[in-house]
Amino acid sequence: MGRTALLATESHTSDAPVYRGHPLLGAAPDFRRDPFDTLLRAARLGPVVRFRVPPGVPIRSYGLFSPECAQRVLVQETGGYTKDSAPYQEVAAAFGNGLLTAQREEWHRQRRFVAPLFTPRRLEQDYVPTLVAEGTLLRDRWLAAPEATLDVHAASVRYTLRAVGRMLFGADLDPLLPAFGPAFAQLNVHLRQRLTASLLAPRSWPTPGNLRGRKAQRSLYGMVDAIISDRQTAGRSEDDLLGRLLAARHAETGEGLTAGEVRDQVLIFLLAGQETTSTTLAFALQFLALHPQVQRRVAAEAAGVLDGGPPTGDAVRTMPYTQQVVKETMRLYPPAYAVSRYTHDGDVVGGVEILPESNVAVGTFALHRSPQLWPDPNRFDPDRFAPAQVESRHRYAWLPFGAGPRVCIGAQLAMIEATVAIALLTHRHVIVAARRDRPAAPVGAVPAGLVLRPAWPMPYRLVAQR
């Protein structure tokens, strides 16, 4: 339904309350300082909030903080909301035109193209064995480390990067590890600077920030091009993402994809699929160390499945409590802490008018900590995801993977990746703080580009169960 029709049917619409922020610069400095706290404070003003922008800035910006509003924008009115929002324009400029950023017919085509790689059968039969092998390697490396102590974030990055490399690109990405993390981190810093800048220089200007961003982008392009050319040289034709991209032909011309098209897709999958999952796994492992009684339940579940041998494809379904732990982790620390869209025509959401030509963001971080939806919202409690509790909540109260047609295509894969690793690690071992004489640091996150990541190092030990 278009805006005009909506306005005619709504009996009463009101203006959104305004989050003011800095008297001159509006909300941008607060987002730069602490986006999580800014989202939480904005959510207290109402389910739809307008963020003030500096005078003269033409674009408007809104935050949405209720499941109903999220449903309208992400699920029901998808025709009226596009990815032309400022954050997605920046992502597209930095990472190209892959499935995450593509739009309209081009997106439909790309989604149909990769969907066969994410069917339940594919996940269970092809990916679980890879994940079991990689999870076992993660456990063995952890045990072999000095004092069996590892930074769980770094270890999770290695596990997910290796796993994604093998599952989607048929490649060993270990050699890329030292350069990959810093290049991504640098590009994320650049993205975040641009997204929270009060005054934005055009991308083409040779500002120090733009130059650093371009350098990081070149470095990532180089790595992705190496993955692609290694595969072409090897001449293998596997039916994974890279194999499909290399074999694809344009419908009209019959020509293959250009090197740039293949690279964009590979890069977007690395962006969307790797960092989010490693962050989730790292936070989940930290929560387990901080909550021994939860860890004991997870270990008991792992024993029930793994005592009979390595997990098979359907193992994840037989570990419901471990999945609850992963879900509760993503409630408190949703890697994509906000999901943005753009409306050209405007809309009425929850009785509040959204003006034309606006950026609109579902404030996932704040939605996941709304006291109306989640009693005692800051407490870690995996039982919130027990079936009866899930039934009693609004379907869109929990949105770590987004919702609607653009929902994360890797959601099931991410759940399986985290669940398999946790099961293998806790089966015969216990995750504890690195120093018994010192309590572990609390869980904390910082923004990195459009995602969040752990705020500090996470050293933990893996010790044998007694």
Ligand code: HEM
């Ligand atoms: C815990 C892990 C993950 C989280 C929290 C996450 C989160 C998200 C979210 C919120 C979106 C929707 C963005 C929007 O609507 O604007 C999304 C889309 C996407 N994700 Fe994930 N993701 C995760 C893992 C993965 C994995 C493992 C892959 C692939 C290997 C992946 C690939 C993608 C792609 C390609 C899209 C774009 C889908 C489309 O627009 O059709 N993600 N993800």
